[in-house]
Amino acid sequence: xxxxxxxxxxxxxxxxxxxxxxxxxxxxxxxxxxxxxxxxxxxxxxxxxxxxxxxxxxxxxxxxxxxxxxxxxxxxxxxxxxxxxxxxxxxxxxxxxxxxxxxxxxxxxxxxxxxxxxxxxxxxxxxxxxxxxxxxxxxxxxxxxxx
Numbered sequence: 001x002x003x004x005x006x007x008x009x010x011x012x013x014x015x016x017x018x019x020x021x022x023x024x025x026x027x028x029x030x031x032x033x034x035x036x037x038x039x040x041x042x043x044x045x046x047x048x049x050x051x052x053x054x055x056x057x058x059x060x061x062x063x064x065x066x067x068x069x070x071x072x073x074x075x076x077x078x079x080x081x082x083x084x085x086x087x088x089x090x091x092x093x094x095x096x097x098x099x100x101x102x103x104x105x106x107x108x109x110x111x112x113x114x115x116x117x118x119x120x121x122x123x124x125x126x127x128x129x130x131x132x133x134x135x136x137x138x139x140x141x142x143x144x145x146x147x
Contacts, residue, residue, distance in 0.1 A: 026096055
């Protein structure tokens, strides 16, 4: 298996403690695939944890698309963080449910948390948080071992 947490920007000497199981590998594959097929996003650093994930996504305008017009009626709603997350969750859920033979069963919580990164300083701090998040899993309140 692959030892994962962060990928993309992190230094090559980064070692993490999260070992992906079959479902974690599906999630990682679908995340990478989403970044490849959606030209409006660029994946940066990510960490897949046992019960959640962190991911930095850069939204970018594809060269083939015209600039967005002003006004809500002219915004292309197919190229948003929400549409990316929805598509990613849907693809990963379908594959996971095939493996575990549970068609239609929920995999993800309904919502997600997003944050606009406005500076290089903030970007680097969030990258560091994501990179080191797997190291904190043993003491994380969400880890069932700690309940």
